[in-house]
Amino acid sequence: MEKGDAAWSETPVRIPPLAREQWTDAAREVFAFWGEPGAWENGSRTNSQMVLANHPPLAMAFNRFGKHVLIDNTAPAWARELVTLRVAWHMKSQYEWHYHVGYALNLGMTLEQIADVSVGPDAGSWSELDAAVLRCVDDLWSRSRVQDATWAVLAEHFDTQQLMDLIFVLGQYVMLGWALAAFGVQLEDGVDPIGFDLTTRAGLVPGTRLKPGESEQWADAPL
Structure with missing residues (x-):
């Protein structure tokens, strides 16, 4: 294994981050879900959210569950x-x-x-x-x-x-x-x-x- 390169076997991009011309209010809610400053206007800094925003109902359901797992979890x-x-x-x-x-x-x-x-x-x-x-x-x-x-x-x-x-x-x-x-x-x-x-x-x-x-x-x- 080379230094700093864990021999990732990356998949080529299949679903890209949502293009700006497709940014609906529902998509912007996905961008802004985690409270990033300016995300509603400029999109999320994270590719995971920008890709999930291709399907806002799924993304919001997943984010709500993800918030419990990441932040509100009792474990x-x-x-x-x-x-x-x-x-x-x-x-x-x-x-x-x-x-x-x-x-x-x-x-x-x-x-x-x-x-x-x-x-x-x-x-x-x-x-x-x-x-x-x-x-x-x-x-x-x-x-x-x-x-x-x-x-x-x-x-x-x-x-x-x-x-x-x-x-x-x-x-x-x-x-x-x-x-x-x-x-x-x-x-x-x-x-x-x-x-x-x-x-x-x-x-x-x-x-x-x-x-x-x-x-x-x-x-x-x-x-």
Whole structure:
């Protein structure tokens, strides 16, 4: 594997970002959903939203669910990022990996721990709970079932709503990863993509990233 290039097998663009001449009010609602300043007038900075805006009813339904998964979720944020990163690794989803590495770093996860997400639940750095979270992803990915032993550890730490939320995080990012791959959604122009070796294509060390709404400046950071 070359430095900063995780050997992505990208699909060519199949559904492009919505062209400006097709921007209806319904499409602009999609652009503005996450609260980006100026998005109603200028479009979203993210290609995922600009592609989803080709189908506003679907996009808004997905965004409302996505807001629950990303922001309003009852499961601990650390566990959610472990799930999302492991899903992205399994799917080789460049788009998901690039953004969620920064989210995980912002939670205090180290680059060494993020690297161990690629190794999986048997890496030496994990607590019993973290290993169970990662094993839950692997169980569902490989068998479409969660082993009893995995579930028992999760149930010791999470209540019913947290368990439900955690499973839906996994499902949401698998669904999103499929969509991004099938549609050929590319990272935005000027982005220096983060590889699974945790360097960027330019050889830089990844930095933290804020989720929508985490501060008033969350949308001002470089993509």
